[in-house]
Amino acid sequence: MDVKDRACIDECPVDCIYEGERSLYIHPDECVDCGACEPVCPVEAIYYEDDLPAEWQDYYTANVEFFDxxxxxxxAAKIGVIPKDHPLVAALPPQGEGH
Structure with a gap:
């Protein structure tokens, strides 16, 4: 949240990482599971679904529901920033540097 380093977007070969107001979201149906985004994420927020730690499950669900x-x-490039976030993300206090 609130750390929208776009290195993962630059690495994604299928343009499936969408930008909300406070977070980036990976489209589960457009992602090809190539893993190019994972090593460049500066906050280690990207996991393969099978490797997702239990404490991050709510964020995975929020990511999927964002696309409902x-x-x-x-x-993602053709639609730009989406002026919303999932309610779970929107309700969080500010994160990252300076907060």
Missing amino acids: DLGSPGG
Whole structure:
């Protein structure tokens, strides 16, 4: 949250990482599980689903639910920043440096 380093976006070959107001979201149906984004994430927030620590499960669910209304646009670059976040993310206090 609140650390939107875009290195993962630059590495993604299928443009499936979408930007909300406070977080980045990986589209579960557009992602090809190549893993290119994982090593460049500065906050180690990207996991393969089978490797997800139990304490991060709510964030995985929020990531999936973020796309319920959005559907599958077929590429993040063409739609730009989405002016919302999942309610779980929106309710969190500010995170990251300076907060």
